[in-house]
Amino acid sequence: MTKPNLLLELYSNLSTTGALTFSSKALVKKMVSQADLKGAKLIVEMGGGDGSITQGIVDEMDSSAELLVFEINTSFCEAMEKQFPQENVHIINASADELNAYLKGRKADFIFSSLPFSLIPKDVVDSILKQANAALVEGGAFIQICYSYLLKNLFQKYFKKVSISFTLKNLPPAFVMACKD
Numbered sequence: 001m002t003k004p005n006l007l008l009e010l011y012s013n014l015s016t017t018g019a020l021t022f023s024s025k026a027l028v029k030k031m032v033s034q035a036d037l038k039g040a041k042l043i044v045e046m047g048g049g050d051g052s053i054t055q056g057i058v059d060e061m062d063s064s065a066e067l068l069v070f071e072i073n074t075s076f077c078e079a080m081e082k083q084f085p086q087e088n089v090h091i092i093n094a095s096a097d098e099l100n101a102y103l104k105g106r107k108a109d110f111i112f113s114s115l116p117f118s119l120i121p122k123d124v125v126d127s128i129l130k131q132a133n134a135a136l137v138e139g140g141a142f143i144q145i146c147y148s149y150l151l152k153n154l155f156q157k158y159f160k161k162v163s164i165s166f167t168l169k170n171l172p173p174a175f176v177m178a179c180k181d
């Protein structure tokens with residue numbers, strides 16, 4: 001899928017994508033820099049989209065690490081499967097709400113998310129964040145990009161510490177919230 005087609009898919013599904021454009025390289029860099037991926041064994045991404053964050057993670061993770069990417073849009077999944085043919089990158093065409101079913105008892109070192117939480121039903125948000133918290137290894141982190149500072153209140157209900165950084169180099173400017181227990 002070409003970049004214009006990916007963008008068209010994004011606009012055509014605003015109620016589930018929640019964004020007018022994909023994350024910039026600067027935002028991806030800021031997000032990935034919140035995690036020390038050296039030595040991480042299992043990494044999860046929620047809301048793969050065009051694979052922009054996926055690429056940032058793949059560039060930094062060890063070749064022995066495994067990455068699970070959840071994405072509900074089938075067209076995005078097909079494009080990411082072509083972009084990431086590596087055996088250790090698994091594109092999962094399912095909701096992030098199915099995290100436990102795919103982890104099968106394993107724990108993740110880091111979970112990166114660009115899910116549009118303000119558009120997802122409250123019970124599903126609750127289920128995703130509870131599963132994410134329980135799925136992390138000790139010292140692990142749930143790292144979320146968002147366009148509103150107010151989402152901090154949501155993450156504070158599930159995680160003890162939320163550290164926030166910000167970049168203007170994205171449309172719109174965005175926050176990165178690194179959540180830990």
Ligand SMILES: C[S@@+](CC[C@H](N)C(=O)[O-])C[C@H]1O[C@@H](n2cnc3c(N)ncnc32)[C@H](O)[C@@H]1O
Pocket residue numbers: 016017018019021022023046047048049050051052053070071072073076094095096097114115116120
């Ligand atoms: C704001 S876009 C971000 C896309 C890309 N990761 C980026 O940063 O530009 C959010 C993505 O989350 C996906 N999404 C929405 N709800 C989801 C869910 N419950 N589980 C997995 N993916 C979901 C959308 O289809 C969309 O691709």
